[in-house]
Amino acid sequence: MSNLDLRPVPAPCGGREEISARPVHELLEPRRVPLGESTEVRRLLPSLGRRMVGAWCFVDHYGPDDIADEPGMQVPPHPHIGLQTVSWLHDGEVLHRDSLGSEQTVRPRELGLMTSGHGISHSEESPRPHGRYLHGAQLWVALPDERRHGPAAFEHHADLPVVTGGxxxxxxxxxxxxxxxxxxxxxxxxxxxxxxxxxxxxxVRLPLERDFEYAVLTMSGETVVDGVPLAPGSMLYLGCGRDTLPVRAESDSGLMLLGGEPFEEKLVMWWNFVGRSTEEIARARADWTDGPRFGTVHGYDGAPLTAPELPPGKLKLRGRTR
Structure with missing residues (x-):
């Protein structure tokens, strides 16, 4: 999925100096962002106060939307570097096409995972015809330096492990x-x-890794996470230092648990690029505008996205919080 902001703000991320080594409760407020012709997302990462959770650096939550009489998701071809995209659905379908030649419909509880490496482009759209409802999350994972210049790849996993209990x-x-x-x-x-x-x-109590930092995104229903009531579309940052996480469902509910070791490298995220310097981001933008680096996405009925203008000055690499 693309960041379709016409004036994207650089988001400095990474570094461990501002990570809470103890459990915290930090409620992240979403920012509403239009996505394509008829979809609006709630952007939870990056936010003004929190840039990353482990290597997770971008979280959009959308729906549930009634798209019976709408085109649904329509995201034209656009580029990525330095990250993995994670497509996750509770309702609906998303048709993924990329410059590797991949064409895959991703359905609820199936993993669509694209690794950009040095560069890839892709499109995402609701297939025609499509179901009535669209509800899901789009997430990005920052790649470490030793992997971010490697080859691009796409994976689709329809059979994922399931844990039951409580x-x-x-x-x-x-x-x-x-x-x-x-x-x-x-x-x-x-x-x-x-x-x-x-x-x-x-x-129940969910088992956690003490060295990981965590956040919970509520997808549906009402839950109480470590004593904090959460409504749908909320994201609660939890910090590190937990072995378990108490969760209680006030109604039939769905949530996403996101966590990982704090990301040590400092980086900057602008538009659809995750890099390490202004020069690297500017080169990627130029390559998307005029160059073969990102390949061609075949099959999408429409023109690729045009890259927005870079802001003046240097894109700063700072810590994980504002």
Whole structure:
């Protein structure tokens, strides 16, 4: 998925000096951003106060939207460097096409994982015809320096491990490992992403890694996470230093658990690029505007996105918080 802001603001990220080594409660407020013709997303990362959770550096939550009489998601071809995109759905379908020649419809609880490496372009759209509702999340994972210049790749995993427990918990592990269950998706830093379904009245403790920092994104229903009530579309940053996380479902609910070792490298994110310097970002923009680096996406009915203008001055590399 693309950042379709016409005036994207550089987001300095990374570094460990501002990570809380103890448990915290930090509620992240979403920013509403239009996506294509008929979809609006709630952007939770990066935010003014929090840039990353482990290597997770971008989180959009969208829907549930009634798109029965709408085109649904329509994101034209656009480029990426230095990251992995994670497509995750609760309702609907998304048709992915990329410059490697991949063409894949991603459905609920299936993992669409694209690794950009040195450069890739892709499009995403609701297929025609499509179901009535669209509801999901789009996430990015920053690549470490030793992997970000490598080849691009796309993976689709329809069969993911599931953890059950507590009488009403079902957790699908989309990336990394949770409670001994490991996703087949390729990761390049220690992290976890899990989609958790809870029946009303479920009261459980999720096993965590003490050295990871975590956040919870509520997809649907009402939950109480470590004593904090959360409504749909909320994201609670939890810091580090936890072995378990108490979660109680006030209704049938869905949430995403995101975590990982704090990302040590400092980086800058602008538009659809994750890099390490102004010069690198400017080169990627120029290559997208006029060059073969990002290849061609075939099959999308429309023109590629035009890159916005870079802001004046240097793009600063700072810490993980504002």
């Amino acid at each position: 009488g009403g918990l079902e957790a699908t592990v989309l990336l990394g490992e949770l409670d001994g269950a490991r996703s087949p998706g390729t990761v390049h830093t220690p992290l976890v992403g899990a989609d958790i379904s809870l029946a009303r009245g479920t009261d």
